[in-house]
Amino acid sequence: MSILLLAHVDTDGSLAKPALEALGAAKELAAGLSVPFDVGLVGGTADAAAVQIGSCGAAQVFGVCAPELTEARYGTDAAAAEAVARVSGADIILVPGTSRWMRVVAGVAQRLGGRVDTHVTECAAAGAEVSVTRWYYKQRIEGVLTRQERPLVLAIEPGTRAPWAGAPSAMAVTPVDVVVPAGRTRVVGVRAPASGEATVRPDAELLLVAGAGWTKKQADGAPHVADAERLILAFLAGARASLGGSKSLVDQSGDGQAVLPFMTHVNQVGQTGASPRHRKGLATCCHGEEPHVVGWRFIGERRAVNLNPNCGWAQGKADVLYVADAFEVMAKVNELLG
Amino acid sequence: MSYHVVVCAGIVPDPLQSLEPVTGPAGPALKNEAMLPAVLDPWAGHALFEAANLVKQQAGSKLWLVSLGPKAKLQQVMMKVAQKVPFEFVAIDGSASGFTDSAAVAEALAGAITAIPGLDQNRLLVFGGWESASRAAGATLQMVGERLGISEQFQGVDSLTVGADDAFEILERIEGGRHQVSVCAGPPAVVGWATGSLREPANNPQLGMTNMRSLMPALQKAAPAAIPSAGTFARVAVPSQRRETRIVKDWTPEAIAKDIAEWIRQ
Ligand SMILES: Cc1cc2nc3c(=O)[nH]c(=O)nc-3n(C[C@H](O)[C@H](O)[C@H](O)COP(=O)(O)OP(=O)(O)OC[C@H]3O[C@@H](n4cnc5c(N)ncnc54)[C@H](O)[C@@H]3O)c2cc1C
Numbered sequence: 327m328s329i330l331l332l333a334h335v336d337t338d339g340s341l342a343k344p345a346l347e348a349l350g351a352a353k354e355l356a357a358g359l360s361v362p363f364d365v366g367l368v369g370g371t372a373d374a375a376a377v378q379i380g381s382c383g384a385a386q387v388f389g390v391c392a393p394e395l396t397e398a399r400y401g402t403d404a405a406a407a408e409a410v411a412r413v414s415g416a417d418i419i420l421v422p423g424t425s426r427w428m429r430v431v432a433g434v435a436q437r438l439g440g441r442v443d444t445h446v447t448e449c450a451a452a453g454a455e456v457s458v459t460r461w462y463y464k465q466r467i468e469g470v471l472t473r474q475e476r477p478l479v480l481a482i483e484p485g486t487r488a489p490w491a492g493a494p495s496a497m498a499v500t501p502v503d504v505v506v507p508a509g510r511t512r513v514v515g516v517r518a519p520a521s522g523e524a525t526v527r528p529d530a531e532l533l534l535v536a537g538a539g540w541t542k543k544q545a546d547g548a549p550h551v552a553d554a555e556r557l558i559l560a561f562l563a564g565a566r567a568s569l570g571g572s573k574s575l576v577d578q579s580g581d582g583q584a585v586l587p588f589m590t591h592v593n594q595v596g597q598t599g600a601s602p603r604h605r606k607g608l609a610t611c612c613h614g615e616e617p618h619v620v621g622w623r624f625i626g627e628r629r630a631v632n633l634n635p636n637c638g639w640a641q642g643k644a645d646v647l648y649v650a651d652a653f654e655v656m657a658k659v660n661e662l663l664g
Numbered sequence: 665m666s667y668h669v670v671v672c673a674g675i676v677p678d679p680l681q682s683l684e685p686v687t688g689p690a691g692p693a694l695k696n697e698a699m700l701p702a703v704l705d706p707w708a709g710h711a712l713f714e715a716a717n718l719v720k721q722q723a724g725s726k727l728w729l730v731s732l733g734p735k736a737k738l739q740q741v742m743m744k745v746a747q748k749v750p751f752e753f754v755a756i757d758g759s760a761s762g763f764t765d766s767a768a769v770a771e772a773l774a775g776a777i778t779a780i781p782g783l784d785q786n787r788l789l790v791f792g793g794w795e796s797a798s799r800a801a802g803a804t805l806q807m808v809g810e811r812l813g814i815s816e817q818f819q820g821v822d823s824l825t826v827g828a829d830d831a832f833e834i835l836e837r838i839e840g841g842r843h844q845v846s847v848c849a850g851p852p853a854v855v856g857w858a859t860g861s862l863r864e865p866a867n868n869p870q871l872g873m874t875n876m877r878s879l880m881p882a883l884q885k886a887a888p889a890a891i892p893s894a895g896t897f898a899r900v901a902v903p904s905q906r907r908e909t910r911i912v913k914d915w916t917p918e919a920i921a922k923d924i925a926e927w928i929r930q
Contacts, residue, residue, distance in 0.1 A: 398844060399846065400815060400817035401815040401817075404815065425819075425837065425838040425839055426838075428802055429806075429817065429819045429820075430806065430817075431803075431806075432766065432801070432804070432805075432806035433806035433807065433810045433815075433817065435767070435803075435807070436770070436806065436811070441765065441766075441894075443801070443894075444803060445800065452898075457898060460801075461800065462763060463676075463683055463798055464679075464800055466683050466902060467683060467685050467900055468899075468901055469897055470897065470898045470899040471897045472896050472898065473895035474895070475767075510816050510848055510849035511847070511848045511849070512847045513845075514833075514845040514847055515844075516838065516844055516845065517835065517842060517843045518842055519841050519842065524840055525841060591822065591858065592837060592841040593841065597797065606927070606928070616679070616682075623905070628907070629924065639909065640911055642905075642907050642909055643906075643907065643909070646911075646912060646923075647910070647911045647912065648912045648915070648920045648923075648924070649912065649913045649914075650915065655917045655921050655924070658920075658921030661921070662922065663925055663928070
């Protein structure tokens with residue numbers, strides 16, 4: 327059996343955290359199976375990235391480099407990944423589950439006549455087999471499986487393990503030739519959220535979830551959306567938190583209601599939203615219904631502020647529920663964090 | 665610019681149902697799976713609504729909905745979906761379980777798409793959800809695309825705008841709540857939708873009646889597909905998520921704020 331870690335090189339020539347996490351997984355799996363592992367680097371250049379991981383113990387480092395590969399695009403990335411997979415002949419191919427690889431891994435598995443599992447939270451040697459852990463039904467059921475088909479492509483979920491850490495060291499790159507297909511897709515660039523404010527911060531310690539309560543009528547019979555906006559943004563800045571929203575809140579933008587302009591569907595947490603990974607989460611003005619809370623599966627400590635002592639958070643879904651007015655509480659929290 | 669849009673959309677258990685796994689001879693399944701009420705897979709639903717909107721705007725376009733699931737369940741779900749947007753239905757009778765193999769599902773879907781009479785593969789847009797609410801892997805559509813020889817593929821799409829020429833601009837979700845913007849010179853392409861920007865259309869019973877004309881025959885002639893389990897499962901379980909909730913009542917906002925601020929700093 328042989329293992330390949332496939333990683334894409336960032337525009338600055340380095341490997342980012344998800345790639346180093348997947349490298350750690352590949353190294354551990356190889357050790358568990360007592361087999362060697364290779365690394366395949368895809369990007370504009372590979373030399374600096376190879377040095378960055380030079381001491382990782384890879385048998386070989388392959389590089390597939392072309393100017394077109396500085397951009398994430400299905401046609402070019404799939405061709406590059408396929409080429410390096412074929413040269414390495416690996417049975418098990420690990421990739422970091424970044425948006426870039428998630429766009430192509432299944433297509434690459436199909437080209438190679440193999441199979442794919444994504445959002446893998448653990449992969450380990452089980453005798454001579456590879457056991458794969460992932461979630462089904464939107465984080466509701468955890469399954470552990472083995473597969474016979476090869477190659478098996480595994481996308482390692484970012485944030486599920488510690489990144490490989492080691493000293494840089496000289497490492498030769500074996501170039502892999504690839505005919506980059508001309509394709510019909512031109513990457514134009516990246517568009518920041520409409521507000522211009524990056525509110526989704528995967529690396530933040532804390533997730534703040536805002537629910538629809540922030541825009542509802544309050545005790546005085548009127549909504550206070552401007553206050554809500556000010557309080558939430560001040561908290562994000564003070565706590566350096568990432569911002570999530572309930573479906574009811576982010577859906578309002580389509581309803582022509584008074585809305586929080588920085589909240590869009592990319593902030594949505596839950597069944598039809600994201601399942602982010604943060605050490606702590608604070609839910610405010612959010613009821614904590616099951617389709618929302620399934621998105622909290624990977625949040626460590628959970629606290630909630632809600633006026634309703636019988637809201638979903640009280641039903642064993644949070645560690646602490648503060649029964650209080652979030653407008654009042656968050657104003658004071660902001661003073662303390664200020 | 666006219667398109668032939670094929671939406672691949674599965675069915676999933678209603679998200680308000682609690683799910684319990686059981687292991688049978690053919691691998692894992694859900695307890696009382698046949699009895700659980702099902703809904704159209706949410707992200708695939710967004711793909712369907714976006715497709716219907718595109719087809720409405722681009723004269724001469726056509727929309728097919730391809731779905732793999734147990735026939736009886738498909739019928740229940742499609743009775744409702746048929747009231748939302750006009751489409752021609754293509755059914756495949758097989759397991760809708762999340763524990764099945766994406767490659768086998770892709771094979772069945774690609775086969776059904778290829779068999780659609782009159783489908784122009786040069787004008788083809790294959791739509792679907794970027795991930796299902798069952799397997800939640802984001803794998804099937806890519807494999808369908810590969811089987812159909814389509815290497816212009818996009819995932820996590822929130823917007824597709826057709827330009828004056830044949831080209832369209834696509835916004836795909838990437839890390840940090842941002843979107844990658846690409847321009848694709850034209851079909852064929854695979855588009856895995858995230859939420860998009862359209863509301864779920866209101867029910868239209870008259871439309872439901874029209875759609876029924878293709879729905880019932882499609883269900884009758886649904887070809888059976890044997891979809892195997894993804895592998896050998898050593899374990900499937902619902903890890904306990906229940907916490908001992910401490911309910912803090914009658915504290916002043918100041919006291920609560922202090923508690924929260926201390927917790928954040930820990
Ligand atoms: C197929 C499907 C998929 C779904 N997917 C998702 C999903 O991905 N994510 C999701 O979030 N939901 C999802 N839902 C919807 C979910 O069931 C709930 O409707 C939604 O989460 C409710 O949002 P909310 O708690 O923000 O709003 P509400 O239910 O309106 O609750 C507002 C809360 O704010 C509180 N409140 C009001 N004012 C204050 C105040 N001053 N201080 C403190 N508390 C206050 C109220 O007590 C209340 O609990 C889905 C539903 C379905 C059917």
